[in-house]
Structures are given as C-alpha cells and as structure tokens.
Amino acid sequence: LNGRGFVVWELFAICEVLERLRGAFRSGVTLPVHFRLTQLEAMMSLFEDNETQIIEAMHEDLAKPKFEAVLSEIEIVVNDICYAISNLQSWMQPTYVATNLATKLDDCFVRREPLGVVLIIGAWNYPLHLILLPLIGAIAAGNCAILKPSEISRATEKLLAELIPKYLSQECYAVIRGGAEETKTLLENRFDHIFYTGSQSVARCILLAAAVHLTPVTLELGGKCPCLIYGRLDMKAAAKRLVWAKFFNAGQSCVAPDYVLCTAETRDALLPFIKETLESFYGSDPQQSPDLGRIVTDRHWDRLLELLKKSEGKIVIGGESDKKTKYIAPTVVVDVMESDALMQEEIFGPILPILTIKSLDEAIYFVNEREKPLALYAFSDESQVVNTVLERTCSGGFCSNDGIVHMSLPGLPFGGVGASGMGNYHGRWGFETFSHKRGCMMRSWLLERVNVLRYPPYNESNLSWLRWATTAKKKGWAGCSVM
C-alpha cells in the first residue's frame, strides 16, 4: 500500500489490464449481439442483487438519501439498460442511404462498428450513474472498457471494484482504482475513446493526453447553469420545481440551477413559496430530515462556506452549517451582484443566489456574456418568453419550467457545448458515441461502360453526362431507366 492507502501494484497492472482487454477485443468476442445483451443483462442483475449495498455506499459517500439514490443512481441506469436491451438489435443494423443516379445500382450503407478499448472516468457526485451510464453505451457498441471511478467517493469506488468483475466479463471490462497520479499514468496509454465527466481544468489535461494518440473524447463538464424566471408564472409550482432541482443531492449536480435571474417583484413573490416548499420537503429543521444530502468532503464544505462568507449578498433563507456532519442548510442569498464571490465559479452546493434584472433582454445579455452552460432553464407561463430565451441563448440542454429532468429522457442527447463539454450520451446517443460510423459502398461489377465516363482521356461531353448523373437524385428518378 502506498501512503494514500491504494494498492500500488495496480499502477503496474494497468499495462497488463490494457493488454488483456486489447486481446479480448481483437479476438472479436464483443462483436456478437448475444454477448453484448448478456453483459447488459448481467449489469441489470448487478443492480437487482445489490440495491441495499448501493444505497449504503451512496449514503457513506454523500449521505445520499435513499430516495435520491434510488431515482438518480439506480432507476436512471436500469432504465437505460432496458432501453439498450430492447433496441440494441435495431441500433446494430446497417442503415441504408439514398444514392444518386450514378450509383443507383450500388448498395450504400453505414455500419456501426466498435472503437476498441475505451476509458470511462467517473465523477463523485453521482458516482454510480456517471460511470455506468456511459458503460451501457460502450458495451452496447461492442467495446471493451476500463472504468476509473472517482477516488473521492470511496465506498462506491470499492463497491464497483468488487461488483464489476463479479458480474461482467473480466476479459473485457476492468475497474482501475486510484487518484490523480494513477489517472495520469492511465492517460499515457492509448485508448480508442476517452469519456470523462468532471471539471474543465482536468478536461484540458485529458484532451492534451488524448491528442498524443489522436484519441476522440467525450467531455461532460460543468459551468454555472442559469435559471431565468420571468413574466407570468405559477409561483407555487415554479418554487417547488426550482427547489427540488437545486437542492437535490445538496446542490451537487452538474445540471443543478446554479443561480436565478429575475425581477425584484418576481423574487419577492417567489421567496415565500420557496420557504414553504423547503419546509414541506425537509421539515422545519432540514438538518434532521433524512431526505437532504450532505457535502461530499471537508474540502468542498470549506470551499462553500468560504463562498458564503465572501459573498456580499444577503442570506434570506438558511445559512446554517455544521462541519462535523458536512451539513449546509438549503440557503438562498439575494442582492447578489455580478462581481460577487458566488458568481465566480460553479457553486456545486445548496446555495442559491438570486440576481435581479430589470428586463428579459438584460437577463439574456447576462447569460450570453458568460461561458455556454451545460443546462439552461427558463421558467415562465408565457411561451413567448420561453421561446425568446431558447432562441437567443446557447447551452448543452434546455428545459422550461422544470430543472434536471430533461436528462432523464433517453431520446434526448445529454452533453455540453463550448466550455461545458463536447459529445453526448444517454440512450441511443451512448451507442453512437462509442461507435465508428463506417460509410460503405458496394459497387456492382456491371456497367463498366458507364465508368468509362470518368476515365481519361478526359473530354467535355463525358463531363456533362457525369455532372447530370451525380446530381440527379432519389425523388422523382425512381423510374429512370437510362442506366
């Protein structure tokens, strides 16, 4: 064991593991649909057999309430597994594409092929979900995979290291444990795709490491997700949804509404409903509620308290904290300026700053001055307001009149843009992310005489024929018999 308590042999074992997985991939064992389905079904069993242990690990790492653990770590993953199992056969089929006249007699299709050995790096805030949801896509697409869970969520890391080899093929999938040093070593190796969830600064290092081998990457990063509340609205419902989305997992979600932009009137009307909702969710003393999470580490707790201390805003709700239990009460801060400490970094905690603006234009301008966020929320009963915000801003994903839930829909791709990331996954998108789309054309041996048009010696009339044949397309040419 090294000083940090990690098994050192794992460092040297990385090369061995990689070799084993490469060998397995080269043997073609992951190609048949039957193999992939078996692995996905095994993943399902992993969840079914170990629900209690999973909930316990979540609780140990983040004091995650059972409710949240079930919804955001178990259900969402199990749903995606089912989705993949029921659709895999059709996803794997080659898709035939339309051809032009010159290629009418040929078969043109796109094959989805596995990339090889992929690396999936997880994060600590949803430690199971953020590593296993990408794995579904990787398995479905026929790859082998190395999982590198976050060392900060130790109980989950330990659980994964124990359960994955027990349920999934040890030839094809492996869990590597360790911290920053081990991850750095891991990244020196060559992968066929790297999937990373985490912070922007680490993402840059990952991209640099990937550039050495020309490895494609998917980056699921963060940022400050703005929540614009404007115009006519159902205050009570808005407050409930906002509070739920913000304080879920004690604010430690990459798509949590980071801050609110609204007029002073809206703020004043909203605050009592926020108070009321917090009480109905967590009771009069949230610290006693079994349904509120805690901050993941002392370091993060310190960081959040520091932000609160430095902030020049006014705390109108909450503000209490307890270092021993890493507890911070659901807190709302008003009169927050652009320059405030709370506005300089992604909060990632149960602190909600409310900034006041005088017009929708001002709010949109504010949002556009900043980096593109992972999610953007607009609360309003007026569809005009929602549309304006949608049209004039940019973000990874967008949800109106609710928070977070857009990521539970398997039909929607989940990912960032600009500083909030690149690439996406969930549902079929995960399968596509981990596949290579190979364009294939099967030419006929016949009609070599037509090919003559393209051969030298070149002449003008051949060119006009070719021009016509390559531009003429599907609709309306179905019956053409020139060929």
Added chain:
Amino acid sequence: MEKQVVDGLREVFQSGRSRPLQYRKQQLGALHRLITEHQEDIEQALKQDLNRNTYNTSLFELISIENDIKLAESEMADWAAPRPVKKNLNSALDDVYIKPEPLGVVLIIGTWNYPWAMILQPLVGAIAAGNAAVLKPSELSEHSARLMKELLPLYLDKEMYQVVTGGVPETQELLRQRFDHIFYTGSSAVGKLVMEAAARHLTPVTLELGGKSPCYVDKNCDIAVACRRITWGKFANCGQTCIAPDYILCEPSIQDRIVEEIQKTLLEFYQTDPKSSPDYCRIINTRHFDRVLALMNECTIALGGESDRSQCYIAPTVLKDVLPHFKIMQEEIFGPLLPIVTVNGLSEAIQFINAREKPLALYVFSSDKTVIKRMLAETSSGGVTVNDVLMHYTVDTLPFGGVGNSGMGRYHGKHTFDQLSHHRACLIKSFAMEGLNDARYPPLTAARLRKAKFFMQHRLCSCSGICVWAVIANLLAIGLKDNVP
C-alpha cells in the same frame, strides 16, 4: 491580426446575422456563383499548382462542391428544424426535441491536394449551420490560396467569412485563438498539433487525416475491371488523394496478371508517354517529389519509374514483391507509386491490415460475397468501397471521415451540417401536471417512490398510443395528488 479577425467575426456572429435561413441561403447562392463565374480562373490556378487537367478539376472538386451547395439550399429548412424524440410517461404532454444550433466561429484548415473541395465543402456545411468561418487554405497550393483570398470577399459577407493566408507561423497564430470548432484536413502529425492547440480552449475538432489505404484484390474477381478502376483511383491527381488506394494486397499467383492489366489501362488512359498527356498531373513541389522518389529505393519496378525533377514529374509506377519492412510501407505514399505486397489468402491480408493503423479508406475486390463479408467484419477503416475505389466519397448521404489515426468526425452533405451544429436537447414543459411531479418530491414514502419509478420508465412507451398514455398519466396524476400527504 489573427485575434482581431476572430474577435470581429465572433461579434458579428453574436449579433445573430447568420440565424435566418434566408441569409444562409443567400451566402450559399453567392458561393455557387463564385464557382461558376470563376471556373476558368480556378482551373487555371489548379493547373499552376498541380498541373491539374480542367476536366479533372470539375470532376474531383467543383461537382462535389456544387452538389453540396444545392443539397444544402434545398434541405436546409429540414436540417435546421427541431427534431422531435421519444418521450417517457413523465413527458407525455411536453415538447421534447433536439434543436440544431450554430456553434459560433469555425476554423477550416485546408490542404493542397484538392485545395478548393477540402475548404469549400466544409464551408458549405458551416454556412448552412449558421456559423461564421475563418478559412486557412494551404500555402503549398499558392495560386489557389491567392485566388480564394481575392474572390471570397467579392461574393460572401466578409464580416462573417474570411480567408487568412500564410504559412506555418500564421497557422500557429490562428491556432492560438479561440474557435468554437476546428475542421482540419491534412496529416496525422499536424492533426495532433491541431488537437493539442484546441485542447487549450476545449474546442471540439474534426480531423480528416490520412494513412495507407489498403486495396485487397481477391483471386476470384474480374481482374481486368478491378485493375481499370484501381488505376483510375490511384493515378488521378498523381496519387495525391487521401483515399487513393495506397498499396495492393494479393496472392502471388495473380500479381503478374495485375501488373499486366494495369499496364494496359495506363496505356489507354495516358498513352505511351504520360509526361506529355494533358490528363496526368504533377507532384506539388520538389520536397514531396524527393520524398516520393526516395520511397522507390529498395523496390523492384514492374512498370514506370521514370521521373523529371524539373517538372516534378513521376511516371505512373507499379512496384512488385514489396516487403512489409520496406520504407514505402512505413508511410502514406501520396504519390504515383503502387506497391504490390503478396499475401497467402484473405486471413493473412486481414492480419496485415489489422497490424497497422486504421486507414481512411479500405478497398476490396472480389466476386465472392463471403470474402467481402469477412473483410468488412474483421477490419476497421474510415470508409469502404467494395469493387471500386474512391467512390464512397461521392455519395453525400454516406458520412465521410476517419477513425483512429485516420481522423475523427465526419462530413459531406447533411453530415457536415450536423458536425458543425450543436444538438441542443430541449424539454418544453408547462406548469400543469404538477400532480405528476409530486411523486419525486421529498419527504420519501414508499408509495411516492413506487410512483416516481413508474413514471420514469419508458419501456411502456414503445407502443404508439402516446395519447392513451397521456390520458392515463393524467388520471394517475389526479389520483396521486389526492393520495400524497
């Protein structure tokens, strides 16, 4: 200066000028006019750059660009429209769709072998997707670069699309700026540098790189036809095509026949003296000429081999009995040398291919379906054409791009539009149906949890009666509201 260019473009982009489809169509129309009105100038520039024949220019560059423009003009409304997706019970009454949006300012770095297509085809997609763009044509095809810099501002909105010319220092300066996407066509070595530069700003990239595209000729095939097609694809543009068949793999028994057929075809295409044929190009410059010529060193010349440095001319050359360790098999040839490597059957050919980096294209000639099936199933490459070469490039419904060392990302037709757009996931909800939401709010009860799980499922949604489910969802929600404490 480069920073000013990019900042200026970003400001104009943010003003929203390129959002309306009408504007994008206008720009595409202007680009089309540029090509048709200046076709002769373009042909002249390419003749000076590569000794490219005028018909070759149209065939290999202009037709593809024009097709892409016409396609984008007619399909743009469809491409840019919101794309609805599958819902679950929870979202039965919501609007759920993917909204394609422009990324911002895109950098397109071109290359010298098809200087117009390699820059303008990506540009068509960039414009269609609503982006602003900086074009950096290759300085090696200097006449084309100069012409592009002169013509583009005469036709396109110069505040949204700009050409920056220059060499390595200018490119490096450009790469220091922040773009919303970088589209690079060129070598793997420089591809790594581009990706490294992009990493600093977390910029996504599309890399269209190269590699050695293998061409397997099975003994069961029409060798004469196969060789005609291979000869065409290999020696067009003097072998300087990223998807040219780089080398041939075949069984020893058919090697001589292949050489014979290629010889016949070369005679037909370029006559007895390719040097004087108006249809045969030249190597781009003396540096590449020297590089390509040196690759012939250890090899046995079966056909051709002549060269003339003053003209950067290398004759169409076929090399036989080439061994895997020869220098010619260590790098992408990118010239008119066609090595033949003999293998004992399909399995060995597949092994040979898989021992190397994944190529941009792979070719297999066979009348035997099982051979083709195995080749496709057991190898990987950017794209494939079976029983011909290059042609998968011409079908714009096929995504064109590499994998592994040959690149990442894809384009052509709608794929360019998609590659240069952000696919924003949108969920439009109303405040209604709050009863449904109750299931997910704390405090936790067993009943709440059961209901929350039920509504999250989408397995039940695969039947088409979404309305039925919506009604049921409504009823359940009303029931829920009454039950929940």
